[in-house]
Amino acid sequence: MIKIETKQLQEGAILAQPVITPLGQPLAPAGSAVTRQLINRMKLYRVEYAEIEGEEPAPQEEAPKPVKEAKTYAQESKTHSQKVAGSSEFRTFQIEYVQAIELMKQLYTAAIKDNKPIDSQKLLGSVADLFQSRNTIVEMFDMLYNMRTVADSVYAHSLNVALISRMIGRWLRFERHDLDILTLAGLMHDIGKLLIPSDILNKPGSLTDEEFAKIKQHPALGYEILKRQPDLDSRIKKAALMHHERCDGSGYPTGLTEDYIDNFAMIVAIADVYDAMTAARSYRSPLCPFEVISKFEEDGFQKYHTKYILVFLKQIASTYQSNRVILSDGRGCTIVMLNQNALSRPIVQFDDKSCLDLSTASRDLYIKAVL
Structure with a gap:
């Protein structure tokens, strides 16, 4: 049995122990496979680790990791665009x-x-x-x-x-x-x-x-x-x-x-x-994809065929699940979970591991760019 930090979990690993939130809510039973959805839920509920099947590797001396400075919106977006x-x-x-x-x-x-x-x-x-x-x-x-x-x-x-x-x-x-x-x-x-x-x-x-x-x-x-x-x-x-x-x-x-x-x-x-x-x-x-989704949501979908617009918006939003994004206040974060009733305002996680549900936040705070 191996104890693995949530951020290091790999999809497909088998849980040796059930995953429980700090408040005692069960998220997954022992014996089930780790999925991307489970990892995102663990991050949301601040579950720090999971115990999975396997043997603990022999300890190795690790070199000190360099401290990474947070990148600004301009730096992150430029880096991604240049990479593409x-x-x-x-x-x-x-x-x-x-x-x-x-x-x-x-x-x-x-x-x-x-x-x-x-x-x-x-x-x-x-x-x-x-x-x-x-x-x-x-x-x-x-x-x-x-x-x-x-x-x-x-x-x-x-x-x-x-x-x-x-x-x-x-x-x-x-x-x-x-x-x-x-x-x-x-x-x-x-x-x-x-x-x-x-x-x-x-x-x-x-x-x-x-x-x-x-x-x-x-x-x-x-x-x-x-x-x-x-x-x-x-x-x-x-x-x-x-x-x-x-x-x-x-x-x-x-x-x-x-x-x-x-x-x-x-x-x-x-x-x-x-x-x-x-x-x-x-x-x-x-406009970034989530701003466009917001525009469609504001129209109430009455201008477009319900089936077509809902399929399109859900797929567009799902496409960027786990993607790095920039908020309107300049902070970088990662999308960890979609809100099905507010696709333009998902739950995001910041670099300090704290999470924010944008559907409950001020309307002035929204996703400004997808990286």
């Missing part, structure tokens, strides 16, 4: 990403100017390479975040929406054919913006009412472009037309309600909003 950007995986992703954008440019320009058919299989191949080359969802989002410098906003945004939409489809357990159609719907949802003057699309300041009215034409413009593509699935065309419609009727161009909005358009809408909010704007910095 300097990896060989990111360089490969960057090349494939830019190649996919160039292919979109060629095919969309030919479709708009010369009414040529869009080679959807070519497009799918480029996106599939990007999607399948990532080991985890976190890695995918890290890659997308580091591609924010790409200037072709319509194309880059559409590619991001396609990748995020495909993730949602996988979380919803869609079959391969539907996943491919959903991916294409994300790729083409904003094609109508290519007919909007670039000085309006890229205007750094606020849009006038007249300019915003022109922006709001892009769903109908995109639908007209895709209508001339006879081989495209109708759901791709509807996603272009309906991705700004909202289930409560507050969207545009027609103010449709949930019963009249295509399902794929509702999924693309969620991916579209998520990518837009996590991108930098002239009037604000990019």
Whole structure:
């Protein structure tokens, strides 16, 4: 039997003794396997150690450990971003990403100017390479975040929406054919913006009412472009037309309600909003995933299909379980447990091992960045 500190526990180890909180609450019986959830609960209830099966190793003299200084938000975020950007995986992703954008440019320009058919299989191949080359969802989002410098906003945004939409489809357990159609719907949802003057699309300041009215034409413009593509699935065309419609009727161009909005358009809408909010704007910095989740929660979910938005938000939040984050007051901490009724405000643990339930904290204190 070995006594192991909670922070050093490994998943899969077998408990030799039950795990009990300092107040006598049982967390796990003897003989059960250690899981990530158990480790997080032990940290939350300040259980300092567990006794697991095995033999105590012979004692070895340990060299004194150097004292680590706490890193600031800027230092931590810069270090993580640099690590991602300097990896060989990111360089490969960057090349494939830019190649996919160039292919979109060629095919969309030919479709708009010369009414040529869009080679959807070519497009799918480029996106599939990007999607399948990532080991985890976190890695995918890290890659997308580091591609924010790409200037072709319509194309880059559409590619991001396609990748995020495909993730949602996988979380919803869609079959391969539907996943491919959903991916294409994300790729083409904003094609109508290519007919909007670039000085309006890229205007750094606020849009006038007249300019915003022109922006709001892009769903109908995109639908007209895709209508001339006879081989495209109708759901791709509807996603272009309906991705700004909202289930409560507050969207545009027609103010449709949930019963009249295509399902794929509702999924693309969620991916579209998520990518837009996590991108930098002239009037604000990019929002972190938990700030975006908070925005969706504030809307009360009435704008989006309940099943789709809940699956998406739960998966996004779960993706960052055990991740290092920075709070709005600059403190670094680690997510140890999600609050299912307040996904944007999980339980976090600080470097001194103390924990805080953000759902009970002041609204001024929230997760500002994910590392």
